[in-house]
Structure formats: C-alpha cells, structure tokens
Amino acid sequence: LPPDVDPISVKLLTLARDLQRRKARERHQLFVAEGVRTVESLLASALPVRGLLVTPDARRAPRVAALCDVAETGQVPVHEISDADLQSAADTENPQGVLAIAAIPETTLRVPAAGVSRFLVLDALQDPGNVGTVVRTAAALGVTATICLPGTVDVWNAKVVRGAMGALFSHPVITMDWDRCSSALRDAGVTCWAGDLGGVPLDALDRGTLPERLALVVSNEGAGLSPHLEGSVAKRVAIPMAPGTESLNVAVATGILLHALRPVHASAPAGGATAV
Amino acid sequence: LPPDVDPISVKLLTLARDLQRRKARERHQLFVAEGVRTVESLLASALPVRGLLVTPDARRAPRVAALCDVAETGQVPVHEISDADLQSAADTENPQGVLAIAAIPETTLRVPAAGVSRFLVLDALQDPGNVGTVVRTAAALGVTATICLPGTVDVWNAKVVRGAMGALFSHPVITMDWDRCSSALRDAGVTCWAGDLGGVPLDALDRGTLPERLALVVSNEGAGLSPHLEGSVAKRVAIPMAPGTESLNVAVATGILLHALRPVHASAPAGGATAV
Numbered sequence: 407l408p409p410d411v412d413p414i415s416v417k418l419l420t421l422a423r424d425l426q427r428r429k430a431r432e433r434h435q436l437f438v439a440e441g442v443r444t445v446e447s448l449l450a451s452a453l454p455v456r457g458l459l460v461t462p463d464a465r466r467a468p469r470v471a472a473l474c475d476v477a478e479t480g481q482v483p484v485h486e487i488s489d490a491d492l493q494s495a496a497d498t499e500n501p502q503g504v505l506a507i508a509a510i511p512e513t514t515l516r517v518p519a520a521g522v523s524r525f526l527v528l529d530a531l532q533d534p535g536n537v538g539t540v541v542r543t544a545a546a547l548g549v550t551a552t553i554c555l556p557g558t559v560d561v562w563n564a565k566v567v568r569g570a571m572g573a574l575f576s577h578p579v580i581t582m583d584w585d586r587c588s589s590a591l592r593d594a595g596v597t598c599w600a601g602d603l604g605g606v607p608l609d610a611l612d613r614g615t616l617p618e619r620l621a622l623v624v625s626n627e628g629a630g631l632s633p634h635l636e637g638s639v640a641k642r643v644a645i646p647m648a649p650g651t652e653s654l655n656v657a658v659a660t661g662i663l664l665h666a667l668r669p670v671h672a673s674a675p676a677g678g679a680t681a682v
Numbered sequence: 683l684p685p686d687v688d689p690i691s692v693k694l695l696t697l698a699r700d701l702q703r704r705k706a707r708e709r710h711q712l713f714v715a716e717g718v719r720t721v722e723s724l725l726a727s728a729l730p731v732r733g734l735l736v737t738p739d740a741r742r743a744p745r746v747a748a749l750c751d752v753a754e755t756g757q758v759p760v761h762e763i764s765d766a767d768l769q770s771a772a773d774t775e776n777p778q779g780v781l782a783i784a785a786i787p788e789t790t791l792r793v794p795a796a797g798v799s800r801f802l803v804l805d806a807l808q809d810p811g812n813v814g815t816v817v818r819t820a821a822a823l824g825v826t827a828t829i830c831l832p833g834t835v836d837v838w839n840a841k842v843v844r845g846a847m848g849a850l851f852s853h854p855v856i857t858m859d860w861d862r863c864s865s866a867l868r869d870a871g872v873t874c875w876a877g878d879l880g881g882v883p884l885d886a887l888d889r890g891t892l893p894e895r896l897a898l899v900v901s902n903e904g905a906g907l908s909p910h911l912e913g914s915v916a917k918r919v920a921i922p923m924a925p926g927t928e929s930l931n932v933a934v935a936t937g938i939l940l941h942a943l944r945p946v947h948a949s950a951p952a953g954g955a956t957a958v
Contacts, residue, residue, distance in 0.1 A: 646944075
C-alpha cells in the first residue's frame, strides 16, 4: 500500500464492494446504505453500523459533516475514500458521496398471539425501486411485518434500502417460502388474501366483516399471483379501475389495498372513526 | 452527408434531440416516447405519430419488428439509426433501441357541466418518475383530468411519458396556474381539497358527505402544500400513518386518497357498493 492509504478504509471499501452481491450480504449479515438521507436514518436507528465511507468533497457539505459527527460520537469509524472508489462500491445512481456498512437485523417472523394485525407478503416482486416503496408503504400504514417470497429482490440490495427511505431499519422484513409462511400465518390465526385483477372488487366488501388478523399478498403487476398461491389464499380482492386501464404500479396498488383493508378497530386518529 | 445516410432520419434525429428541451416541445407541440411498451401504447392511441427511430439491433427482436409493421401500416415512417445516435436523443435510462415522435394532444380543461367527477391537481411535483406514476394512477382510478401547477415537471418529458405507461395518450393533462385552475373549478361547482399531513384524517370523514364533484391537490412529500394554496382549498385531508412515520411516496399517497375519496355513487362494479 502507498504510505498515505489508510488500511482500514481499504478493508471497508473491499467489504462494501463485496456486499453488492446477495450471497456476500447473506454470509456477512451486513448491508450497504447509500445517500445522505438513508445514512442519516440508519444512524438514527438501532442497527449497529460498522463504518462510514465518505468522499472529501461530500464531507465539506454541512449535512454530511454533521452526519460524520453523529457517527464518530457513536464510535462508528468514518473513513475518507476517493470519488472513484466510492462509485466502485455504490449500487444506486447517485450515492451522494456517502455510504455506510451496517448489520442486517435479525429476521424471524413474530406473529403476536392475539389482537388486530396486518401482514404484507411480496410474491416475486423484482423491481428494487418498487420493493423499497412497498416496504416504506407497509411501515407507514402500520403493517406488523413484511414477508418476501422466493423470486422477490433481496431487500438489503442498496437500491431497495434507499427506496425504503429508512423503513427497513425498523420495519421487520422476513424472507421465507410460501409453505413456511402460510403455515406460520395459519397457526397464528391470520387469514391470507391476495390482491388480484380478477378478484372481488373492494367496493363489494363490507368493512365490518374484515378479518381482525389479515395478511395481504401482492404480486408483480405484469405476472399476477403465482399459480401455486392461487389455491391457498382465502380471497382475492381487486381495486376497481377505469375501463381500458391495465394495471396500477405495485406500490400504489399495495397502498390502496392496505388502506382499504386496514383494521376496523385500529387506533383511530382523534376525530372519529367513520369508514372511508 | 455521406451517401448512405438517410436525410429524413437525420431530420427526425435532430428533432428528437431538440425535443429533450421543454421549450422545444412547447414550440413544436411534439414529444418523444421511448421504449418498446410506451411506443406500442402510443401507436395504439389516437395521437398522430410523426415517425419512429429504431436501431438495426432492436428491429431484429420480433416485438420491435411487429411494432415497426404497425407503424408502417399506419403510414408512420420508420427510420434506422445507430445505437449511439439513438442514445444521443434518448432521455430515459434504457430506451430499448426505439423511440417515436408524436403530437402533444390538445390541452384545454373541460369540466363536464354536471354529474359526479374527480380531478387531480399536481402542486409542484418535480420527480419525473413519480409524476408518471401519479398520472397512470389518476387514469386508472377514473379521474377526468389532471392539472399541473407551476413547478411541476413537464409531463411530456420522456421520463414522465415512460413512467405513465401510456396513460398520457388518453388521460387529459393540462398545465395552468392556480388562479385559472381554481376559478375554472369553482365556476363548474367543483370543490377543492388537498392531501396534507396536517389535515383531517380520512377515517374522520363520512363517505356519505363527499362532494359529488371534487378536485384533489397533491404536493411534494417533502415540501408540503404550497403556501399560496393553503387558504384556497376547502379542506385538507390526511392519510392515517403509523407513529414515527414521516411520509408516503407521493404516487402511493395519491392512489390512497383518490381511492378513499372516490365518488360514492360511481358505476360500482357488479357485486354491490358497500364502502371499503
């Protein structure tokens, strides 16, 4: 190594590059967060952060400087690397000169034994930006946990992490297959429904009869519900659409379905609880 | 020009490059559609198409070849250009070797004199991908027209056109300022509401009292409702969110609000019309 190169930054950089691959993330149980806002959310979360890599240019910006101060106050090492090195480890379009390596949180499906709850199941969703937005939506709408079925992009992919806008740092996301998922939900008395263009229109459902404990399966807009799930969901529900319209973006559809199927007796905001 | 260069393809290419700028789109009243699916939707729409530019490689794919046949059957000229030339005129990340130049549809706000209707107003939405998804959502949920206020990205930007997945080719989108917009809506008896984090929670609204004719204003998630609009909307409404959650993606929020505020007596799908 040349004398001015910091060996720990080289080690972190090599690790960050390695973590671009799913297998490496699974082996190390670590992921990379990119961009100012995402790294800020990460540092504000409970997840252990291994280190920050910043470019000298980025660090001159007050917001990044503040972020580095927060990290160092919390004993998180901050190392400077060149623009080219940061780009070589980054997976999102514009990492804004800052990335962090942190621990993937523990990922067991915990279903509360009783009480009103909602779960979200992602059936082979492949677009990282969509999956990030879906996870952000699930967290915002009070979903207890999101389950990723096989064929779904790894949520610890840097593009998903960024799109989730911090939601992944507190909202539980579990990867498991349909057999394990459906039996865990069944054992806990959670009913499974799926969003599907050919399902019962939302307008035909009576909110008063919604299950207290419900998991919603959402699929890739183009592909529809995976055939092996069709027989094992209790009901398929559809968002009414204008004639001639093909589909909605999957994150938009998930938001509409989760809101329409929200618990009837959830902690209603002040002002009343008349159904909309 | 070298003897093997087709002068019409050079003209179309120069025009397509020029149309990357909003001012040029406004002057020519033309826009560029990029990508196989978008160009397919465009050719299936009523909009006049000036010409297609394809790379020889792309044209070898059966789907692009079919699309070129459809164009030529409809007297739309198809010209081959190099990969580098196509990239130089493209504005989206992966134009898939095909782009089309077409006429921007006529853009007057037409409010039906009576009857149930919904309008969507975009208050300074800047992200092209989000705006495309918002327009797609509005079209799918039966909105009559979308109005873009100043500060909103031009919807004829190729990234918005692509994100809208064909919705722009039939759903009317009008650019106008708030004074003209609000007076046109007021004159037609359309009530204006806005989505706003500090508004009345959706759960506190009684669907039975929703206005028959309603325009919903949505704003940039970070910035919130523009100050000059605050005093001139009749009501601000909020999507109930989990504690500690900052916001939803604007397209997701628009979908939830438009669905929750959909007309009570709209053409209900078969099966009943119990509110969800």
